[in-house]
Amino acid sequence: MSQTRFLLAAAVAKLRLEPPSHASARTPANLRYQRTRSLSGSKHPAMAQATGSDSMDTPAGHEGCGSDAKPLSPPAGAFSVVARQSWSPRWHGNGFGRGDSKPMPDSLRIMQVVLSLAPGGTERLVIEICRRLAPGVESVVCCLDAAGEWANELTSLGIPVHALGRAPGFHPSLGRAIARLADRYHVDALHCHHYSPYVYGLVATLLGRGPGLVFTEHGRLSDQAPSRKRRRINPLIERFGGEIFAVSGDLKRHMVAEGFSDARISVVHNGIDVGPPVQPEDRARARRELALDRSHFVVGSVGRLDSVKDFGSLIDAFAFASGTRPNWRLVLVGGGPEEEALRHAARARGVERKVVFTRFRADARRLLPGLDLFASSSIHEGLSLTILEAMACELPVVATRVGGTPEAVADAQTGLLVPPRAPQALADALLALAASPERRRAMGCAGRLRAIQHFTIDRMLDSYLTAYRRQARVSAVPAVAV
The missing domain is CATH 3.40.50.2000 (Glycogen Phosphorylase B;)
Known part of the structure; x- marks a missing residue:
């Protein structure tokens, strides 16, 4: 019937x-x-x-x-x-x-x-x-x-x-x-x-x-x-x-x-529960858990490793952006059916040693203070909790302009929005924010304020x-x- x-x-x-x-x-x-x-x-x-x-x-x-x-x-x-x-x-x-x-x-x-x-x-x-x-x-x-x-x-x-x-x-x-x-x-x-x-x-x-x-x-x-x-x-x-x-x-x-x-x-x-502001000790603890130090520039993302998140495009973008920069790292927090394919993609792009796969972490938010940038490469989103949590942690966000993401991320104010399935555009956005610590800090502060005002x-x-x-x-x- x-x-x-x-x-x-x-x-x-x-x-x-x-x-x-x-x-x-x-x-x-x-x-x-x-x-x-x-x-x-x-x-x-x-x-x-x-x-x-x-x-x-x-x-x-x-x-x-x-x-x-x-x-x-x-x-x-x-x-x-x-x-x-x-x-x-x-x-x-x-x-x-x-x-x-x-x-x-x-x-x-x-x-x-x-x-x-x-x-x-x-x-x-x-x-x-x-x-x-x-x-x-x-x-x-x-x-x-x-x-x-x-x-x-x-x-x-x-x-x-x-x-x-x-x-x-x-x-x-x-x-x-x-x-x-x-x-x-x-x-x-x-x-x-x-x-x-x-x-x-x-x-x-x-x-x-x-x-x-x-x-x-x-x-x-x-x-x-x-x-x-x-x-x-x-x-x-x-x-x-x-x-x-x-x-x-x-x-x-x-x-x-x-x-x-x-x-x-x-x-x-x-x-989300916005929580208290991130403290220096939170950043230091997260970096220790990721086996990273203060010299690394860290791009990260959190989510299930499946096709809708399109982490393959993020790995491509990271490969374009990191180039000959040995201190860059990409942290992917999550597990899922695409993990082996993504590991293979990292090897094929020559960035295997720069990409950290943490697999599933129930306490994924604890790792966010260890990042310099949060990136989302999804081909669709309802309204991502991980993006909101990154904003609460005062991280600038580089994300694809899909679903409800533009309602959370104010383009050029709390982060940068790029087209989906466009690794080069994503790489350009990563490079633009990597070049300006002051801009990253201003976007991070604006993002936290936006989360407090609209997304509690x-x-x-x-x-x-x-x-x-x-x-x-x-x-x-x-x-x-x-």
């Missing part, structure tokens, strides 16, 4: 199917999709930790960059989400929404629906959301695929993580499994990250007791044209309610090209928490006859 036909069938079936009872939904063995398993022994999620202390208004700790730094303009594509109203059609009785009404809860329980918790930017963001939501907001995580290496970070806090072990293809039973998990934990809203979790989360809201729905699209896997299939499906499925977000204005435009309505999408930029995790969490509360209210109001 196609996704479109299934969603229509689910909507009709919803009118005559009783939702699963609480009694039958509490035992994992009762889940129809038998691969479901919990990675936590606790029956209920623990209280999430309180929000961190970094401020989006006052650039505390920025004194090291000088007092003449001026605020930069807001990132392009920024939209307010506080005033946007939710489209959530409610049908009478067992239609859309809960058949029985309940009062607005004093606390919230949110299920984060993801592909997995394998190392990656989206996964790190989901973990931070779970850890930092305000007191009274509890979390549970549902992974469509395997749980992933980072699941233990949440289970160690008492936050349940369930892995559904999805097989290839479209499986309506996954939607039922999510619905039963949501009912088991009395979930107020689902927050689905990426498109597949959104589709299954939507099915779950139709088949279950009607928790609210929040969908965030984080990025694209390639720079290919919008999918024709999604252009047909998306105008239909967006009518079933929920709130839709993109992490950048560029990604919102791509979603509109794939059939979503412009008015249905709000932009919430990713946010508190600002992002405030937007999502507002959406959670709206969706919880929508799912809790009495049904209205139409």
